[in-house]
Amino acid sequence: MFAYSPEEPEIVLDAVKKISNDAYIVYSDEGTREEKSEVLK
């Protein structure tokens, strides 16, 4: 599930985590892209 929480998402996150700990705050993001940094090379 997801909840739209533009105000104080941390409070919503804590409430949801009391029922299921697999919860995160996320935002809308851009699509596929080339990353410039090399991390695991």
Place this chain on the structure above:
Amino acid sequence: MNQKKYLRISTPGRICLFGEHQDYLGLPIIASAISKRIFIEGTKRNDREIRIDLPDIKDAETIAFNGLLSYKKERDYFRSALSVLLKEGYTFPNGFDCVVHGDIPINSGTSSSSALIVTWINFLLRMSDQSLILTSEKIAEYAHRAEVLEFSEPGGMMDHYSTSVGNIIWLESVPKIKLEKINSRLGAFVLADSREPKDTKAILARVKQGVLNIVNELRKINSEFSLYSIRLDEIEEYKKYLSNEQYELLGGTVKNRDITTAAKKIFATNPLDDKKIGDLLNDHYKILRDILRISTSKIDKMIDAALNAGAYGAKINGSGG
């Protein structure tokens, strides 16, 4: 000759804001890519072997390719994506050493598999002899072929277009693909997984096949019947031809279509009315819960908790995540 030696590509997961269980019926959807991503990074090898390390799931794959590929397992996506590109005429003189990792929740309705395939196709295209950077829409089309058409799976195109294009999109697939980028800026979401098992095949059998059966039955009565154009106030004339369950399912499908259209109109306003978007998410969720019956008591509790804590709206994501 493509000289690119090292490449790192990432693709987001997605949430379906509006139009859940509608895209495979050809009805419009609104989806948003999210700030959880999958990454593929790798280098060229001197031979034609592809070695893929998958540390997140403690697995690895090796693909030796000469000509067209045969699939080794169900949903053999690394091979199917490569196969789609080979059929399209792309050539790969070298293999690769790759690592795949990310933080998109798996089996949570956030399209981790579609994001993986979109990333892999981007990686392959840029590493090919042709060294192409195609449009996000073309990548999505290839990804849909690799994930859905190659395995004759049920599924729409929302996941591929949403993850490839990114941000918020409106997508129609019938009578032809029509994609609109929605430029509104949304605030934060709380994404959560109930960790309960879900039976996606059973849900699709009941919901997708149920609606398709209704359409087929009603077209025998009225050859012009269409899910795309029928108004909610017109469905009562078909009640006598349907069981109560079918009638409810038809009504729920039409209401969800109308909620998606209403949301598109809200997204077109400036400033965006966040509370109206939340209200429409709640309306959509109630239909998914009460008519399509795809929620669970645990998910209902999570949604209640979110709304009581101040969320503007909430809904189930995917087939029950």
